[in-house]
Amino acid sequence: MSQTGPGGKNNGGKALLLRSAEFRKGREAGWRELDDMVGRVEARGVAALSAAEVSRLPLLYRAAVSSLAVARNIVLDRNLLLYLENLSLRAYLAVYGPRSGLLERLGGFFRQDWPGSVRGLRRHLAVAALAMLAGLAAGWLLVASDMSYFHMLVPEGLAGSRGPGSSAEDLRGALFAPWPGVIDTFVVFANSLFRHNAMVGILCFGLGFALGVPTLVLLIYNGMTLGAFLALHASRGLNVDFIAWLSIHGVTELLAVLLCAAAGLAVAEKILFPGELPRLENLARHGRPAAGVVAGAVLMFFFAGLLEGGFRQLINNTPGRYAFALLTAAGWFWYFSRVGKRTAPGKGGGHGY
Template sequence: MAELALKSHRFRTEREADWRRLETLLDRIERGSARRLTTAELLEIPVLYRQALSSLSVARSISLDQGLTDYLEGLCTRAYFFVYGTRTGLWQRIRRFFAADWPGAVRSLWRETAASVAITALAAVAAYALSASDADWFYAFVPRDLAGGRDPTATAAFLRATLYDAPKDGQSGLSLLASFLFTHNAQIAIFAFALGFALCLPTAGLMAANGLMLGAFLWLFFSHGLGVEATGWLMIHGVTELFAVALAGAAGFAIGWSVAFPGRRSRVDAAAAAGRRAATVMMGVVVMLFVAGLLEGFGRQLIRADAARYAVALTSAVVWGCYFYLPRRGPAP
C-alpha cells in the first residue's frame, strides 16, 4: 500500500500542473465565453486534453487511488464537450431551429402532411353530406351539451348573433365553442403524434374525427345561410390551428409508416430516425398552437368585419406556406 501511495504521489506531482492548467482554461470558458481565450490558449486545450486522457488511461491501468481517477474522468469529460461538442449558444440554436430545422423537417414530411389534410377534408365533406341528408347526424359529430342551442333547431338570427355580437357576460356561447375547439384540436395534435407508432391507424382516426366535427359545424351555419360568415370567423385562427393539427398528424404518420415499413433498417432504427424529424415538427406545432390561441383570443374579439377576418386567414395561409415551403439556398448560420 505504501508503494502504491508513493507511485500515485509521484504520478500526480509530474503531471498535476498540466491538469490544473486545463482545469483553469475550462473554468474560464464555463464562466464566460471561449472568445475570451487567446488563440494560443485555444490551441493549448486539445493538447492538454489528450495529455489528461493519457493520464487517465495510466491511472486506470496501474490502479491508482480512486479519487485521482474520478478527478481525471470529470476533467476529461468537461474537455471533451469543448473539443468535440457543439459550442453554439442558446439563441443560435433557437435561430437555427426556426430558420432551418423546423421548416426542413416539415418539408420532409410533405407526403404525410398531404395525407393528414386529405383525411380531414374527406371526413369534413362526409359529415357535411350526412348532416345535410339527416339533421340528426349533426349530434353524432357535435355533442349536445357543447352545441348549447347552436344546433339545427336554432334560428339564423341566433346563430348570426353568436358570430358578431359582443358577449354581455364576459363570455359568449361561441366563445365557449371556440375554447373547446382549441382545446380539442390541441389534444388531437398531441395524441395523433403520440399514437402514430401504432401503424398510423389511431392517427388516421383522429384526423377523421377532427374533420367530422369541422364538417358538421360548417353545415350548421351554411344551412342557415351563414356559411361565409362562419368560415371567416373560424379561419381567422383555424388556418394556423388546423394546419398545426395536420402537421402533428404527419409526424404521427411518419413514425407509424417507419414502424410498418422499415426497409433495410431495423424497426427500432427506422422509428428512431423518423422520431427525430417528427419531434422537431412537434416542437414547432406547439408554437403554432400558441399563435392560434392568440389569434383566437384577440383577433376573434377585435375583428368583426368579414373581409378583415378573411384577410387575416389568407395572410396566415400565405405566411405559413412561404415559411415552410419556399426553397432555401442553404442552411441557416
C-alpha cells in the same frame, strides 16, 4: 526481490519503480488544470472561461482522453482509472456540449430548421390532410342525412348553443357576435383555445408513437366535427359566412394540427419501417426534426388562439375575414416553401429529412 521477511534488503537497494506512478507524474498537472476548467464550465457555462482557456480546453481534453487510453493498458490504480474515466467524460461533455446562445439557436430554428423540417414532412402532411378531409366528408354526409348525428359528433362544450334546433338567425348571431372587449377575448378565450389546441396538437404528435393509429383517429374525428358544423350551416344557407368565420383562424390552426399529426405519422413511419438503420437509431434521427415541427406548431396555435379569440370578432364581415384568411394562408405558404432553402450547395444546414 527474492528475499522475504521483514526488513529484508532489496537486491539493488532501490525502491520499486512503478511505471504507473511515473506515468501519472508527468501528466497530473494537465489533468488538474482540465478538471478546474471543466468544473467552471459545469457551474457557469463556457462563458466562465477566458479566451485563452477556451482554446486550451480541447487540447487538454484530448490529452486527458489519450492519457485514459494509455492508462487502461498500463495502470492498475483504481482511483486513477476511475478519475480519468470521469474527467474524460466530463471534459467530453464540456467540449461537445451545446454552445450557442438560446437566442442564436431560436434564430436558426425559425430561419432554417423549422421550415426545412416541414418541407421534409410533405408526404406525411398530405396523408394527414387526407385523413382530415375524409373525416370532414363523413361528418358532413352523416349530419346532412340526419341532423340528430350532430350531437353525437360535436361535444357539448364546442357546440355551445348551436345545434339542429337553432334557427338560421341564432347561427348568424353566433357568427357575427359583437366584440366582447380586450380582456375577455385576448386573455380568457384566446388562452383557453390555445391551451386546448396545443394539447390536441401535442397529443397528435405524442400518440404517433403508438404507430400513428390514434393520430389518424384524432384527425378523422376532428374532421368529422368540422363536417358536422359545415352540414349544419349549409342546411341554413350560411356556409359562405361560416367558412369565413372559421378560416380567419382555421387556416393557422388546422395547418398546425396537420403539422403535429404529420410529425406524429413520421415517428410512426420510422418505427414501422426503420430502413437500413436499427429501429431506435432511426427513430432518434428522425424524431428530433419532427419534435421541432411540433414545437413550432405550438407557436402557431398561440397565434391562432389570438386570431380566434380576438380578431375574429373585430373583423365582423365576411369579405374582410376571407381577405385576412387568404393573407395568413399566403404567408404560411411562403414561409414553409421558401424560407431557409439552401442558396448554394454545402452552405447552411437545413435539418430536413
